[in-house]
Amino acid sequence: MKENPHKINDKIRAPKVRVVGENVDVDIYSLKEALAMAEEQELDLVEISPKADPPVCKVMDYKKFLYEQKKREKQLKQKTTQVVVKEIRFGPNTDDHDYEFKKKNAEKFLKDGAKLKAFVFFKGRSIVFKDKGQILLLRLAQDLEDLAKVEQMPKLEGKRMIMILAPISKK
DSSP, rough: OOOOOOOOOOGGOOSEEEEEEEEEEOOOEHHHHHHHHHHTTTEEEEEEEESSSSSSSEEHHHHHHHHHHHHHHHHHHHHHHOEEEEEEEEEETTHHHHHHHHHHHHHHHHHTTTTEEEEEOOOGGGGGHHHHHHHHHHHHHHHHHTEEEEEEEEEEEETEEEEEEEEOOOO
């Protein structure tokens, strides 16, 4: 079991503490009195500001506090979005039917909000068709211009010519 981030009840070492919380008179008490007050309400005494003089302790239900903190963190995590990158691979001599099929998939990926990495793969001597590869990628960018914006223009990296498209966010 991991250590609690806060000192609670008998783990608090300060002789005097400032007590805050619901149903409590905010004041400085001895540790014994503060613990008695918390016990009386069937709650915990939690040190929330150990650096203060005297340390500030709050009377609260510690388990409930931790639960709500976890819940808040979980909600924040849900709001962050994961960027997904989908790939579509062409050859320099991809015919129209294959192109249309792959374009449909690209449209689907972009509508789902994923980025698209389209690349032309050159095998062997097909590298002499660099211009065909570039034309193919630019044609794809033009066909998808209503759904996506070009984030990276086609550029040759080794035996691949890569272009990255990002979906246009709908306001």
